[in-house]
Amino acid sequence: MQYNSALVTIATVNFDNLVNFYVQLLKQEPKKLIPNVYAEFKISDLSLGIFKPKQNNELEFTINSKSPLSLCLEVNDLEDAIAHLQNLGYPPPGEISTASHGREIYAYDPDGNRLILHQSH
Structure with a gap:
């Protein structure tokens, strides 16, 4: 295929x-x-x-706050990305963490969908 x-x-x-x-x-x-x-x-x-x-399918798409899916976005400057989210009114609730691929932070869109912003080493 x-x-x-x-x-x-x-x-x-x-x-x-x-x-x-x-x-x-x-x-x-x-x-x-x-x-x-x-x-x-x-x-x-x-x-x-x-x-x-x-409308007849809306219930199927009700937001699950524990969804395992994330929209991962690689950024050049993590602090700049965090500031941009803060300016939009959606500041990340946690702190920057270090992962095997670089630094990252979790954030959420207005519907509660998880965003993972990461900056590679």
């Missing part, structure tokens, strides 16, 4: 709020936008989609 691309999507009933957060976080407008339905951002080779589930 051959794969041509990969896409990570986030479902939300707070569509405009979440899209606005990622516009500000990623400092870019969506590459694709269907108002109140779907927005897609390009981050290097990754496509990040945000969609509003149909």
